[in-house]
Amino acid sequence: MKIAIHGRNFNESARPFIENMFNELSRRNVEVQLSKPFRAFLDQIGIPHYSELVYDKPAELFQADEVISMGGDGTLLETVSHIGKRQIPVIGINVGRLGFLATVSPERISDLINSLENDQYRIDERTLVTLESNTDVFDGLNFGLNDFTITKTDTSSMITVHTYLNDEFLNSYWADGLIVSTPTGSTGYSLSCGGPVLVPHSQNFIITPISPHNLNVRPLVVEDTAVIKLEVKSRSNNFLISLDARSLIVDENTQLTIRKADFTARLIKMFDDSFLNTLRSKLSWGLDMRN
Structure with a gap:
């Protein structure tokens, strides 16, 4: 078995679990x-960590059987960007905070490795959003699992985002920005801006304005076969675009088209891992939060 691991800094309390993970991998002669x-x-x-194999960019990632993300949801999003079109299955161990995507607790690392070794898991295919532009942006990593954001x-001043749906004019959003979210990203930035929660396999995108000037403008759910074209006007003649955790400033001449990617992110899920359970737990549904 071959496993790649990406991670971020973690608290000292996670040390024994990480040490146990490498002990388990070494004992099972896993190539890491x-x-x-x-x-x-x-x-x-x-x-x-006993491993001498290191990758510094996505092209150097070896052909792993699985990839482990050590951190929170942001770390898993980074890991997905490393994998890209190779679609290697990935799972997140949550040594971060929220954990909508990284759902395996550190206490279950031994169970996880045993499940990976014995193929005792399921694959959850998740839709990705992809960006097409007239300029080279994000060094070819023009896809995201959660969302694309302007x-x-x-x-001080708002921007105007002229939005077209399948080449038909939809709206001019006067706002601080605009989010195009996948169902996976519906529990992220879009949710904090008033967007709806979608179950992961809904075949939709969400177009969510960020602090719109017109209060009658609301998030819109569209089919994920839609092609979304965006033209941005700004007093500063530039604006910020983001794909998950990656962002950069571009000028007004940048043409942007958003559509469904032709590949997916393949998330590993333990058999007892349920999106609805995660939703109730992370959003504290069913609990009296009034006091």
Whole structure:
């Protein structure tokens, strides 16, 4: 078995679980490749990892059977960007905070490795959003699991986002920005801006304005076969675009088209992992939060 691992910094309380993970992998003679930042962090805090294989960019990721993400949801989104069209199954161990995507607790690492070794898991195919542009953006990593976002770069004036759905004019959003979210991303930035929660396999995108000037403008759910074209006007003549955790500033001449990617993210799920259970737990549904 070959496993790649990407991670971020974690609290000292997670140390025994991480050490146990590498002990388990070593005992089972698993071939391990680490991302360069995660390898550097492990060396810095003195956790033995026995692996000499390191990758520094997505092209150097070896053909793993599975990829493990050590961190929160943001780390898993980074890991998905490393995998891309290769569609290697990925699972997140939650040593971060919220954990809508990284749902395996550190206490269950041994159970997880045993499940991976014995193929005792299911694959959850998740839709990705992809960006097409007239300029080279994101160094070819033009896809995201959660969302694509446009936001203003200054602190005072709004931007205007002229939006077209399948080449038909939809609306001009006067707002701080606009989010195009996948069902997976519906529990992320879109949710905090008033967007609806979608179950993961809904075949939809959500178009969610960020602080719109017109209060009658609301999030819109569209089919994921739709092609969404965006033209942005700004007093500063530029704006910020983001795909999951990756962002950069572009100018008004940048043409943007959003559509469903022709490949998916393949998330590993334990048999007792349920989206509805996660939803109730993370959003505290069913609990009296009035006091």
